Amino acid sequence: MRRLSLLLLTWTSVSQASLIVYVGSAGCDEDDTSCHDSHQPPSELFAYDVLRNGFVVPNPQLHVDVGGLPLWLTVIESDDLDQKCMFAALANHQIRVLQDPGSSLTAFEPIQSMPSGGSTPVFAIPSLDQKFLLVANYNSNDDPSGAGVTAFRIQPDCQLTPTSIVTHQGSSVDSSRQLAAHTHGLVMSSRHNIVYAFDLGMDVIFSYKSPACKMSLTSEKELDDGRLSLRQINTIRLEEADEDSKAAEITMLASGTTLYASNRGAKDSSNTVTAFRILDNGHLKEMQQIKAPAYPRGMTLIHDDSILLVAGQSNSDLAVYRVQSEGTLSEQYTLRRGLPPQPAAFAVLQEPAGEL
Numbered sequence: 001m002r003r004l005s006l007l008l009l010t011w012t013s014v015s016q017a018s019l020i021v022y023v024g025s026a027g028c029d030e031d032d033t034s035c036h037d038s039h040q041p042p043s044e045l046f047a048y049d050v051l052r053n054g055f056v057v058p059n060p061q062l063h064v065d066v067g068g069l070p071l072w073l074t075v076i077e078s079d080d081l082d083q084k085c086m087f088a089a090l091a092n093h094q095i096r097v098l099q100d101p102g103s104s105l106t107a108f109e110p111i112q113s114m115p116s117g118g119s120t121p122v123f124a125i126p127s128l129d130q131k132f133l134l135v136a137n138y139n140s141n142d143d144p145s146g147a148g149v150t151a152f153r154i155q156p157d158c159q160l161t162p163t164s165i166v167t168h169q170g171s172s173v174d175s176s177r178q179l180a181a182h183t184h185g186l187v188m189s190s191r192h193n194i195v196y197a198f199d200l201g202m203d204v205i206f207s208y209k210s211p212a213c214k215m216s217l218t219s220e221k222e223l224d225d226g227r228l229s230l231r232q233i234n235t236i237r238l239e240e241a242d243e244d245s246k247a248a249e250i251t252m253l254a255s256g257t258t259l260y261a262s263n264r265g266a267k268d269s270s271n272t273v274t275a276f277r278i279l280d281n282g283h284l285k286e287m288q289q290i291k292a293p294a295y296p297r298g299m300t301l302i303h304d305d306s307i308l309l310v311a312g313q314s315n316s317d318l319a320v321y322r323v324q325s326e327g328t329l330s331e332q333y334t335l336r337r338g339l340p341p342q343p344a345a346f347a348v349l350q351e352p353a354g355e356l
Contacts, residue, residue, distance in 0.1 A: 018049040019302060019349055020062065021309065024070035024088065026344035028313065029264070031244055032295045035314045038341030042069050045088075045347075046340045047107070052303045054320045058338045064107040068092040071122045073347035076154065078130035085158035086347055087133055089121035095135060099158045111158060117165040119146030123185050126154075127193075127210065133160060134195060136183045144169060147181035149197050149208065170202040178202070245270035248297040252278070253305045258327030259284060262296040262310060271296055273310055273321070275328055288328045293317045298344035311343040318343060 025042040028035035047062030068090030076085045084100035086108050097112035118137025125134050132151050139146030148167040152160035168181035182201030189196065197206040245265030252259045259276040273292045276284040293312020300309050301323070308321040308329060317336045321329040 017052045018057070020059065021048045021050050021056075021300070021302065021349075022046070022062075022064075022073060022086070022347040023048065023298075023311065023318070023340055023343045024066070024073055024345035024347075025340040025342045026071050026297065026313065027069055027091070027342050029295050029297070031266075032264075032314050033266070035295065035342065038316070040341045041065065042341055043067055044340060045070060045073070045108075046338070046343075050302060050307070050309070052306070054307050054322060054332045056318070056320065056335050062107045064098065064110070066090065066096045066098070066110060067113065068094060068096065070096075070345045071120070072124055073345045074124045074126065074133070075347045075349060076126045076130055076133070080131060080156065081154070081158065082156045083158070084349065085154065087124055087160075088345075089116065089124050089135060091120060091140075093119055093121065093137075095121060095124070095133075095152070095160060097158050097160055112160065114152070114160045114162070117150030117162060118148050118167070118183075119143045121150075125186050125188060127151075128188055128190060130154070132163070132210075134186050134188070136186050136197060138182050138184055139180060139201070140182075142180035144180060147183045147199065147201065149183060149186065149195070149206075151210070166208065168197075168199050168202065168204075168206070170199075170204070172201060172203040249299055251299055251301055251308075253301065253323070253327065255305070258287075258323075260299065260308065260329075262292060262299050264292075264295045264297065264313075268294070271312070273299070273308070273329060277327065287326075290321070290329050290331065293319050293334060298346050300346040300348055302348055309346065311339075311346070313342040313344055316341050316343060 022045045024045045044065045047059040049057040049059050066088040070088040072089040074087045086098040088096040093116050095114045095116050098108040099111045101109050120138040120140040121135045122138040123136040135150045137148050145167050151164040153163050170181050172178035178201045180201050181199050184200045185198045187196045193210045195208040195210050248262045250261045261274045263272045271292045271294050272289045275288040277287050292310050294314035296310050296312050298311045310319045316339050317334050319334045320332045
């Protein structure tokens with residue numbers, strides 16, 4: 001009887017104060033020699049109900065196969081759409097489109113597979129008006145025309161129509177990593193609809209003008225109000241870090257007061273999350289480093305920025321942190337079972353999908 005009461009209490013809590021988080025595999029990091037591929041299908045997204053207190057409840061009935069290794073996930077909800085849309089950037093150069101089925105008891109439904117317009121899409125964001133999807137093609141095979149940015153119009157039923165493809169071509173000083181362009185991330189600026197594209201292969205930040213309603217990307221070489229100037233370089237100090245340690249992802253509180261960076265490397269001491277205070281002048285001041293799962297990459301803030309989830313690729317685990325009032329982190333616990341292999345990609349539904 002006591003166990004039944006506990007189960008009922010848990011179900012009530014999940015139904016009233018949870019959101020749905022999808023987690024996808026990104027495979028082993030090429031520098032992580034301790035990581036081994038799993039026998040589980042890496043193309044399956046795992047779903048979880050996450051309570052406001054950080055408690056994670058697996059929701060296997062919402063698992064969905066996206067048909068490839070999901071390197072990045074994006075969910076878009078808009079009044080212009082008939083339902084919620086999910087987009088998975090796959091390692092096989094495709095963008096998989098999924099549609100909310102309209103029921104919290106049913107998984108997202110794959111409805112379309114669209115070429116990304118390049119090679120190895122690793123990042124995708126919506127335009128400011130939520131009418132377009134912008135995709136960064138990383139180009140892992142050093143294809144001369146594989147890197148760049150693709151813009152898709154999002155139809156009311158979530159399907160995509162390509163509207164513009166911009167190719168990056170070039171290289172830089174490190175012959176082991178920079179023989180070709182590698183577009184890795186995008187930022188949309190509200191200033192005159194400017195898109196910034198970060199190319200790791202060329203050591204260049206591109207700026208593009210995206211006219212409203214058209215989303216036809218054009219390069220802006222002399223853009224007075226879109227130029228970037230270097231303000232500060234922050235070195236993340238890691239105790240006993242290995243020489244190949246590196247930062248992976250960053251995320252920021254909606255208040256604009258704190259920035260988090262995930263750091264990874266071969267030594268345990270290299271795997272951390274660093275919290276920075278964002279000063280009034282935009283500079284960063286390090287506040288904290290906290291231990292993270294081995295080879296952390298993907299992370300996401302949920303529940304009004306009160307919880308930070310960090311995925312570890314090496315051992316396939318998920319750390320849950322509580323965000324304190326001053327922006328520092330305290331670890332609640334680490335989930336070590338019931339996760340996809342080498343988790344890294346996150347998608348968050350702000351409320352349960354569909355209606356009961």
